[in-house]
Amino acid sequence: MFTQNFIDDMGKSPPPPLDKEWIASRREAVKHYLWKKWNLNGNDLDDVLQETMVAALQSFANYEGRNNAEPATYLIGIAKNVVQTHFRRRDRHQHRRAPLEIAESIGVLFRDEIEAQELAKCLQEKISKLPKKYVQVLKLIYYQDYKERDAAAEMGIPVDKLYSLKSDALKRLRKLCKKDARFRP
Amino acid sequence: MSCTYQDRLDYIADYVRGELPESEQETFETHYLGCDECLNDIRLMEKATLAMHHYGGTVFAPKTTWLDRLNIWWDELPLSPQWRTAIPSLATYVLLIGILSAGYYWFNSSLNKNGGHFYGDQPGGMVPEHLEKTFVKLEHFDWAQPPASTTESALFNRLAAIQPVYQARNYRLAADRLAAVVADFPQSPEAHLFLGVSQLHLDHTNAATKNLKKVLQMRPDYAPAQWHLAHSYLRQNRFDDARQQLTALIKQKDSQFSALAEQCLKEINRQNK
Numbered sequence: 001m002f003t004q005n006f007i008d009d010m011g012k013s014p015p016p017p018l019d020k021e022w023i024a025s026r027r028e029a030v031k032h033y034l035w036k037k038w039n040l041n042g043n044d045l046d047d048v049l050q051e052t053m054v055a056a057l058q059s060f061a062n063y064e065g066r067n068n069a070e071p072a073t074y075l076i077g078i079a080k081n082v083v084q085t086h087f088r089r090r091d092r093h094q095h096r097r098a099p100l101e102i103a104e105s106i107g108v109l110f111r112d113e114i115e116a117q118e119l120a121k122c123l124q125e126k127i128s129k130l131p132k133k134y135v136q137v138l139k140l141i142y143y144q145d146y147k148e149r150d151a152a153a154e155m156g157i158p159v160d161k162l163y164s165l166k167s168d169a170l171k172r173l174r175k176l177c178k179k180d181a182r183f184r185p
Numbered sequence: 186m187s188c189t190y191q192d193r194l195d196y197i198a199d200y201v202r203g204e205l206p207e208s209e210q211e212t213f214e215t216h217y218l219g220c221d222e223c224l225n226d227i228r229l230m231e232k233a234t235l236a237m238h239h240y241g242g243t244v245f246a247p248k249t250t251w252l253d254r255l256n257i258w259w260d261e262l263p264l265s266p267q268w269r270t271a272i273p274s275l276a277t278y279v280l281l282i283g284i285l286s287a288g289y290y291w292f293n294s295s296l297n298k299n300g301g302h303f304y305g306d307q308p309g310g311m312v313p314e315h316l317e318k319t320f321v322k323l324e325h326f327d328w329a330q331p332p333a334s335t336t337e338s339a340l341f342n343r344l345a346a347i348q349p350v351y352q353a354r355n356y357r358l359a360a361d362r363l364a365a366v367v368a369d370f371p372q373s374p375e376a377h378l379f380l381g382v383s384q385l386h387l388d389h390t391n392a393a394t395k396n397l398k399k400v401l402q403m404r405p406d407y408a409p410a411q412w413h414l415a416h417s418y419l420r421q422n423r424f425d426d427a428r429q430q431l432t433a434l435i436k437q438k439d440s441q442f443s444a445l446a447e448q449c450l451k452e453i454n455r456q457n458k
Contacts, residue, residue: 028224070215071219109231116236124243128247142238170230174226177229
């Protein structure tokens with residue numbers, strides 16, 4: 001259903017024009033994709049990102065954009081090719097499987113570990129403003145790694161109710177964090 | 186361009202936790218590569234998720250107030266159980282004494298400000314310095330030779346009996362006795378006058394005003410009553426009434442009080458009251 005909504009929505013607005021400026025503006029998004037999807041870090045991440053951007057800028061004139069395709073499809077195709085070439089060279093292929101570690105996020109999400117710790121304190125302030133039920137849901141799922149079904153059993157509520165609580169908690173948390181400059185990119 | 190994708194936040198939360206099916210994940214990745222709004226939310230959610238997962242002890246710790254910190258500090262103090270009981274009791278005792286002292290100080294200062302009267306008639310107001318002279322003048326009222334209007338010998342005897350008390354400035358006793366005289370001789374302006382003046386000394390301005398007004402109802406041109414009524418008004422900050430009374434007194438050209446009234450009126454006008 002999510003995918004259907006997503007595809008429907010995509011169909012409503014025309015895709016942005018694929019040009020050098022647009023490609024350059026997506027650098028951070030590509031970086032996040034390579035880091036998140038392909039588990040790249042440090043120099044590997046920088047190298048693959050650089051190669052992807054150069055390849056995208058060199059060959060965008062050949063992109064035909066069939067079937068009203070998003071320019072991001074072109075960009076993600078280039079990124080996949082570059083990253084696969086990179087892995088062939090290194091003789092390994094690695095999708096992210098394990099949950100993220102703080103060390104892996106340095107240079108992508110945080111400057112250093114101190115910044116991550118400060119953000120945690122800041123998050124405590126925000127979370128302390130949420131109702132207790134929301135805090136409990138977030139704690140069970142995001143700290144104690146409960147699956148939604150187990151968290152619902154722990155709290156003694158139906159799973160549907162838990163999903164709804166989780167969704168509301170995330171919305172409230174996002175709203176609180178958005179107001180704070182420390183959470184902005 | 187604003188992202189129109191529905192349930193975006195739930196979707197992002199699942200993506201960040203790696204819980205989206207592979208095909209949906211790829212579709213979403215294609216989307217956020219072109220959508221700043223989603224990219225920003227993904228980054229925010231990644232940060233929050235990481236912080237909650239790795240620093241959950243901090244993030245979900247209940248926020249400590251100054252009272253909690255005080256409690257922790259108290260628990261960590263190296264004290265014997267006897268001192269642990271004694272110190273709070275002593276502190277409570279000291280606090281109680283402090284509160285009582287402050288209350289006493291406040292009450293006392295209020296009492297001083299109001300000239301020793303906390304309730305009842307509130308004196309206050311402007312009292313010209315030369316007013317004290319008028320009391321002296323009244324004290325020199327010729328008790329032995331009362332005005333011709335004081336015809337009743339019984340009344341004269343009663344007033345003469347009160348004279349020493351009044352002149353000794355024991356106004357409370359004088360007022361009590363004069364009140365009895367007024368009850369027996371309600372038509373005596375002198376009895377009302379001395380009662381009014383005694384009450385004025387006691388700062389019972391409302392009662393004094395009432396008695397002095399009665400005197401003027403009986404004898405509208407009775408200068409001492411006019412003067413003291415003006416004085417009573419001044420103490421109540423009723424400046425217009427006092428001014429009116431003093432003006433009437435000046436017009437009378439009384440040898441004793443008119444000059445005083447003029448002086449007093451000038452003083453009121455000078456102070457722009």
